[in-house]
Amino acid sequence: MRALLQKLSLTARLSLLFTTLSCAVLLVLGWFIGASIEKHFEEQDHHALSGKLELAQHIIERVTTQQDVNNLSDQLGDALVGHHDLAILVQDAKGKVLLNSSQIQFPDSYLHPRTNKASHELFSWDQGGQTYRGLVGHYATKNPQLPTITVGIATDIAHHKEFMHNFMRSLWLFVIAAAILTGALSWVAASRGLSPLRTMRERASGVTANKLNQRLSLEAVPPELADLAHSLNQMLARLEEAFQRLSDFSSDLAHELRTPISNLMTQTQVSLSQARDAHSYREILESNAEEYSRLARMIADMLFLAKAENGLSIVNREQVDLIREVQDLFEFYEALAEEKQIHLRLHYQTDQTNQHSNTEQDRLAFSLSGDRLMLRRALSNILSNALRHTAKAQDITVNLEAQADLVIIRICNPGPTIPEPHLHRLFERFYRADHARQHADGEGSGLGLAIVQAIVLGHQGKISVSSQDDLTCFTLQLPRATTI
Structure with a gap:
């Protein structure tokens, strides 16, 4: 039954x-x-x-x-x-x-x-x-x-x-007639009452990959279905946003892969067009190796972001000393900073003191329970961008602030102010505020900040960016570490 x-x-x-x-x-x-x-x-x-x-x-x-x-x-x-x-x-x-x-x-x-x-x-x-x-x-x-x-x-x-x-006998005849009449009237009433559902179905059936901008009218449905219509509209908005991101990503990925592949094909065709000596072939192979390396890094970054979209899990969790990590990164980028005459400066403070100190207790205030390599990669990507866009003889500052339950990392570098419409899109894959900019060193695929955001979110943190008066600052808020 x-x-x-x-x-x-x-x-x-x-x-x-x-x-x-x-x-x-x-x-x-x-x-x-x-x-x-x-x-x-x-x-x-x-x-x-x-x-x-x-x-x-x-x-x-x-x-x-x-x-x-x-x-x-x-x-x-x-x-x-x-x-x-x-x-x-x-x-x-x-x-x-x-x-x-x-x-x-x-x-x-x-x-x-x-x-x-x-x-x-x-x-x-x-x-x-x-x-x-x-x-x-x-x-x-x-x-x-x-x-x-x-x-x-x-x-x-x-x-x-x-x-x-x-x-x-009259009662039974009346009940039978009333049942038939009630059934017919109920069918008409139910059909009319459910007509908004049919309207919603028709609108939903008209939604395709090319028509994700359609929405259900909340004024045309009764209050009982308003919440459902609102939820469907939110779902359509999420689908439209996700589809648009996927479409943009596919276009950007095709554009990014086209350049190294075209370079490889051109160099290979030119090298095969006539006989060359061993030294020439070696130079061509070295150039191709650089393009392959770029492609490998891009593919590795894409796999990392794909994993992050499905819920990045922090497997190798350990105690991370942020002061030490920043100092190690300063040493890594020291040669590049000296070449551009850029000074790297670190400041940190706790709720109890604003003085610089290296006591064990103060250093523990800037510890996180997370993946050390991931956090280093996130900080490295931001510092790399900062060095790339900072003019000579300027300072890049890293401020660490320990609060009751958070550690705030603020990385600031002087440089051209990023327009407001571009700020909220900096963390999108392959997005650049200046699409015409090409880096002489061949680096910068447009995935660095997207990876930073994925790592921060994987550690249950938040990331934001501000840019004004020729100063751009990235702010990372991460949960403060507990003893493990």
Whole structure:
């Protein structure tokens, strides 16, 4: 049954539910009305029978002699004149029948007296295909010497049963007709009520790779579906953004790979066009090796970013001394910095002191629990960019600040101010603020800052950039290390 319901459409389910509930309500209402009518008939019969029984009691209580007992049949018979639907049975304590206006057989359990007072308990029984409802009373005469008189009065309730039969038949016919009508109206109501879903489906079916900019109108849907429409719009926005990034990345990747591959093909074709000596071939192979190395680095960086997009996991977690790492990077870039007459400066401070010191306690304040090689690579990429864009005789500063639960790394270098529209895109793959810029050293594929961001996010940190007044600063916020 459950599997069958799951195959039904939502409109069919709602229609079936409304129809079932409507039928249930009608049936309960019909049962309540039938029970009320039946109770009304019982009260009506009880009132009529008890009235006649009280009349018989009044006559019996005036009996004083046996002759009066013998005359009871005439007196009680006269009392029922005009009531053809009533039957009366009168008998004494020994079971002698004094009056029986019809052939109705009263149940013996009610005729045998139990007390000297009438119980007036209404009861029913079947006889000869007919149903009767009656009352029995046991009354004492005025003369204590005379036996107790039992009086039973009954009425045929065939007309009541006929009425109830017709009523129940009409009720079932009405319920069937109401179920059909309710089912049809429920189907129409459900179809109209679910029309916004069909509209959403049509709009969603029209979304393709070339039409990801379509959105669902929140004003055209009811409040119950507004959240769903909003969620779908957010999903479409994410898909559009992801597809656009993928499209841009594919174009940029093709552009970046085209240059080294074209160089390799050109050099190889030129070298094969005529015979050369061993020295010339060696120079060509060395040039090709440089291009291959560039391609290998680019592919390795792309694999790293692909892994980062699926959740970069820090496997080799260890205690990292940021002061030592920055100092080691300064030593690595010292020759390049001296060549460009650039000074590399390190400043660090804690919440307790602004003084430079090398105590073990202060150095622990700038420790992180993370992957040392990844963090060094992130800092190296930023320093490499800073050296590339800093003019001669300028200073590159690295500021470390230890807070309660964070270590903030701020790397600043003087250079041309980056326009605001380009700042938020610096961390995109292959993005350059100046697309026409080509580096003489052949480095800078446009993946460095994207890798930095992936590493920082992998360490549950944040990265931001600001550029104004010819000063560009990258700010890294990383969780402060705990003892491991």
